[in-house]
Amino acid sequence: AYCPAMRRFTDLPKRFRRDERGAFAVIFALLAIVLIATSGAVVDFTYTQTARSRAQTALDSAALALQARISTDDNATLKSKAQSILRERLNDTAITATVNTATVDTATGKLAFQASITVPTAFVQLVGIPSITAQLTSEVKRGSKDLEVSVALDTTGSMAGSKIDDLISA
Numbered sequence: 460a461y462c463p464a465m466r467r468f469t470d471l472p473k474r475f476r477r478d479e480r481g482a483f484a485v486i487f488a489l490l491a492i493v494l495i496a497t498s499g500a501v502v503d504f505t506y507t508q509t510a511r512s513r514a515q516t517a518l519d520s521a522a523l524a525l526q527a528r529i530s531t532d533d534n535a536t537l538k539s540k541a542q543s544i545l546r547e548r549l550n551d552t553a554i555t556a557t558v559n560t561a562t563v564d565t566a567t568g569k570l571a572f573q574a575s576i577t578v579p580t581a582f583v584q585l586v587g588i589p590s591i592t593a594q595l596t597s598e599v600k601r602g603s604k605d606l607e608v609s610v611a612l613d614t615t616g617s618m619a620g621s622k623i624d625d626l627i628s629a
Contacts, residue, residue: 499582503591507578510554511593514576517548518558522597526570529563537561541572554578568601 521544525537532540538561545556555577562571574595580588612618612626 496582496586499585503580503583506581507591507593510549510551510576510578511595513551514545514549514554514556514574514593515595515597517545517556518572518574518595518597519599520548521545521558522570522572522599526568526599526601529568529570530565534561534563537563537570538572541574545574549576569598570600571596571598 518541521541524544525532525540528537528540538558541561542556542558545558549556556574557576558572558574560571560573562573563569572595574597575592576595577590577592579590584590612623614623618626
């Protein structure tokens with residue numbers, strides 16, 4: 460027995476293969492997913508780089524602030540103080556910043572910190588990357604403990620009168 464409904468059903472795959480209407484919508488949908496994911500990755504990467512730059516500046520500040528204390532404080536104390544400065548200067552509770560090591564060389568006046576930051580992602584977490592981690596390093600070294608100062612006095616005619624006496628008393 461001939462059934463027209465069954466005939467239409469069996470012709471469906473042939474018609475589906477030949478029909479090109481809506482093909483652009485499928486291609487656009489696939490490309491839109493890729494474009495949105497790429498744009499989201501760019502946003503997350505930019506946020507991570509900005510956070511890394513801010514954290515690097517904060518770690519450099521900590522190293523500069525604590526370099527003068529290398530002869531009085533031990534590594535653990537310096538690391539703890541650097542962690543405090545890093546957290547305070549970064550001032551972002553979403554970012555996890557940790558000072559991992561503090562290395563001191565009192566003979567050369569060198570202080571080095573190594574730290575890491577973990578930045579949460581907003582878009583790439585949808586593909587299974589919940590956060591991005593970056594490593595930081597900061598090193599400072601005292602140039603010289605001995606400082607020599609030279610003073611040159613101008614004794615030409617332009618310093619006539621009480622100017623030379625004022626300079627001496629200053």
